[in-house]
Amino acid sequence: MSKRDSTSKESGVSGLIAAINHFLTSREETIPGIKDVLANISSSVVANNLCESGQAVSSNQQEMLQTAISNIEDKSLQPIRDLLKSAEDELVWRQDDSTYYSADADLGEGYKASNLHTLLIAPANAKYYHPDFTLGFFLLGPFTLYRDHFHLAPELYVNLSPVSGWRLDGGEWRDYGAGSLIWNGPNEVHATRSYDHPFFSIFSWVRATKSLCKLAEKPDWEKLEKDLHDKKSASIGGRDRLPNTMPDAMPDAVIE
Ligand SMILES: [Fe+2]
Numbered sequence: 001m002s003k004r005d006s007t008s009k010e011s012g013v014s015g016l017i018a019a020i021n022h023f024l025t026s027r028e029e030t031i032p033g034i035k036d037v038l039a040n041i042s043s044s045v046v047a048n049n050l051c052e053s054g055q056a057v058s059s060n061q062q063e064m065l066q067t068a069i070s071n072i073e074d075k076s077l078q079p080i081r082d083l084l085k086s087a088e089d090e091l092v093w094r095q096d097d098s099t100y101y102s103a104d105a106d107l108g109e110g111y112k113a114s115n116l117h118t119l120l121i122a123p124a125n126a127k128y129y130h131p132d133f134t135l136g137f138f139l140l141g142p143f144t145l146y147r148d149h150f151h152l153a154p155e156l157y158v159n160l161s162p163v164s165g166w167r168l169d170g171g172e173w174r175d176y177g178a179g180s181l182i183w184n185g186p187n188e189v190h191a192t193r194s195y196d197h198p199f200f201s202i203f204s205w206v207r208a209t210k211s212l213c214k215l216a217e218k219p220d221w222e223k224l225e226k227d228l229h230d231k232k233s234a235s236i237g238g239r240d241r242l243p244n245t246m247p248d249a250m251p252d253a254v255i256e
Helices: 012-025 033-042 059-070 075-086 109-114 221-237
Strands: 116-122 134-140 145-150 155-159 163-168 173-177 181-184 190-193 199-205
Touching: 012 033, 012 075, 012 116, 012 155, 033 134, 033 155, 059 075, 059 116, 059 134, 059 199, 109 134, 109 145, 109 221, 145 221, 163 181
Parallel strands: none
Antiparallel strands: 116 134, 134 199, 145 190, 155 181, 155 199, 163 173, 163 190
């Protein structure tokens, strides 16, 4: 795929990739790995053996997805949001069914029930082919912990949600805003959590895409998940009463 500009009149998946390419090019100097992402986008080609199959997406997941897309408000991300809408009919969304983890991995009920992804470029199941690179979108439901994990594949996230929490290398939780980038080097441990809106991001595995993810067990998973569950219950029970602030149990609400 040659480098193209999102200002051209492209639409669908090709236009969406061009918009992501344009966004990443503008941030090329911030993280060394972005150059590799851009090089891999450029060398991807139209897939010959596209497999369109995916699990049926539930109405709840569909609703979450629409909410996540409409939550993309940052100006720098608007071309991606608009082209994502225009490509909706071409995208196949899938739940992680042990593709990325071993079948016995204890990912937690929240993650298992709400994760969804779609691939734009990949070795399989995407409109564009690259033998060892993936580019796609990833969604998690509100009030969900994606437990600490690691993988050999270097990974880039572009956060599309207004806010999401990240714990990198087992450090303190920090909140990141729309358009922020997260780079996870090979086997660097990372965890994510969503608050009162879905977590939505672009993700990319730069190489080693056949490597499995592994969980890095932490003693506070249960507490974190209970806190999120309690906040979810409070949100459902008093949606109109809650102030629009981060809950007490979510420290480090400084948005990067
Ligand atoms: Fe990851």
